[in-house]
Amino acid sequence: MLEYIHKIREIAADLLEKKEVEMVIGFRKGTVPMMNEPTFVNRPEDITALAWDSHCGINLANYLPNRKERIAIIAKGCDSRNIVTHIIENKIQREQLVIIGVPCKGMVDRQLIMNRSEGEVLKALEDDDNIIVRGHGFEKRFRKTEVLQKNCEICIHRNPILYDKLVADKVEEKADMDRYEDIRPIETMDPKEKLDFFDKILESCIRCYACRNACPLCYCPTCFVDEHRPQWVGKSQDSTDIRIFHFLRAYHCAGRCTDCGACERACPVGIPVRLLTKKLEKDCLELFQWEAGMTIDIRPPLDTYKPGDSDNFIK
């Protein structure tokens, strides 16, 4: 995946030189190991600032809403699906965008690697299949497939859905996998068990809203938790308020979430917030045969009505 960068830079420089776009949104090399920073480049001479490796898990679609420029954006499978969602929801116009598609081989879970290393990771290198980390007195090699982000491990749309350029041949998609292994046991819990389970996973939430703010779907001018006239949700560490924030946010993502994992990746205390959004993703798949971000031609199930919809209450 490292070699993608040459092609990315070539395409991006060309677009800037020909003035087809005013800016390119991508990543620059991070200041700490296993991190890259979303950035933009607007001059061809700065193109070498762009970087690409297995630590580009942030969803760049998050940087599009309401921008007015003509933009080239680097998009993995999930980013492209969130771009589709933005287009449908009118947060950006298709004509504004040149989508530089990246057939993705999965992003790695930085926290997992840190947890499995014998000390602080001071340097991380990678080749096609491995991540090699070094620290004081140790070197450790991980197969990428062992340390993928949880969502990447079960991703079935690694190739961009919507793109104008592709930086490499498409990769093979994974098939025949149970994406909802972790959801099924929760579904079978009784209400009390569910409540306890959710309280347990949300116990250490500090309400920093990084999960929300890292999510491309959460672009509301004022989020419901920030409404204050009237105020709907309390602002303290009260567990009911924390729960409401998470549950409602998840519902707002129903039929829109691409399981890009940006929310979970951003969380400073390791809360598995995707468990909530995945349940709704599963429901949308089962009830409406719907996967978010696969086409710009069909409105998502939650903002349309079809006579064949499974729920009877509306008929």
Place this chain on the structure above:
Amino acid sequence: MAPVMKFIRIDKENWERDLQKLRRSFRLIGPVKADQDCLFKTLGEGEFPDFNFLNTRLSLKSLVLPQSENMFEYSLDQSREDCHILKEVKRNPTQCVVFGIRPCDAFAFLLVKPNFDTPEHEDPYWKQAYGAITLVGLACDTPCSTCFCTSAGCGPYHEEGLDVLLVPADDHYLAKAITEKGKHLLKAVDWDTETAPGVAEKEIEARRLAAEKRITSFISTDHLKEKVTIDLYDAPFWEDVAFSCINCGICTYVCPTCWCFDIQDETRGKSGRRMRNWDSCMYPLFTLHASGHNPRGMKIQRVRQRFMHKLKYYVDKYNNGIQCVGCGRCIRLCPVNIDIRRVGELMNNYKPIA
């Protein structure tokens, strides 16, 4: 000058027994291994601080400034005489001893003090809570690569802010009382085995220098004071700095020196409480006026505020260095890799185009 305090030797074999003794009169707080991290928590019966950790993700500021704290209670019941009367929540903070706080985190309390406890203004909640803790700091021999305390006014063996400095050695600890509180604590456990004059001092001095050498990352601050505020404010680099920011609360919530809070009333039935909760300059609601106008309505303004406050306004106002102890948490935890060292560099080196 205060008299130079002696180093006291505490044998590790008696450590648990001694802590047990201390437990009778104090609540003990210390680092404990959790799933992915080490957390500071109250040590239960049979629990002892685990000193084998890099710095914790969350700072210890919540000990003194809890994320949510009740200040007043009131009744809305018209039939009661005290209806609508705010009553201060009685607090009687238990005396507690924190073992293993890093020198940077302890120093942070001194940086925030001018905001909570001055001759003119006093925040009773903060002051009481701060008064009730005794900080036994762990000399820091294992800094992270993102720690830059030595260029942020403190360091791995920094004493200011601590009550006791604790330095682990092979089969013992060396402890030095820094404050009266610290002395009192050592006395309470009968930790009084003085080391031979000069020896421990020399050893600690050498270890301090070695530890300081292990700090490999820095922030540049030497020109901040002379910069013209409005020049920095108008600098063109903010657009680049702010681009990736998602305006979450991580950097401010994990920061030991971020002190902002928001006051809220919550009622339920006929009773209510007035409380304060952490707030963050990264949030759009932070500066929203009642009129609907928001002087920091855009992300770029909020990002600029965080850095200007820490690296310029604080510097100018208190003449006390930057509002940052270099713990590196915001760097390690920012989900999009915004790095205060990089921003400090930009600010410190900035020259406006004439």
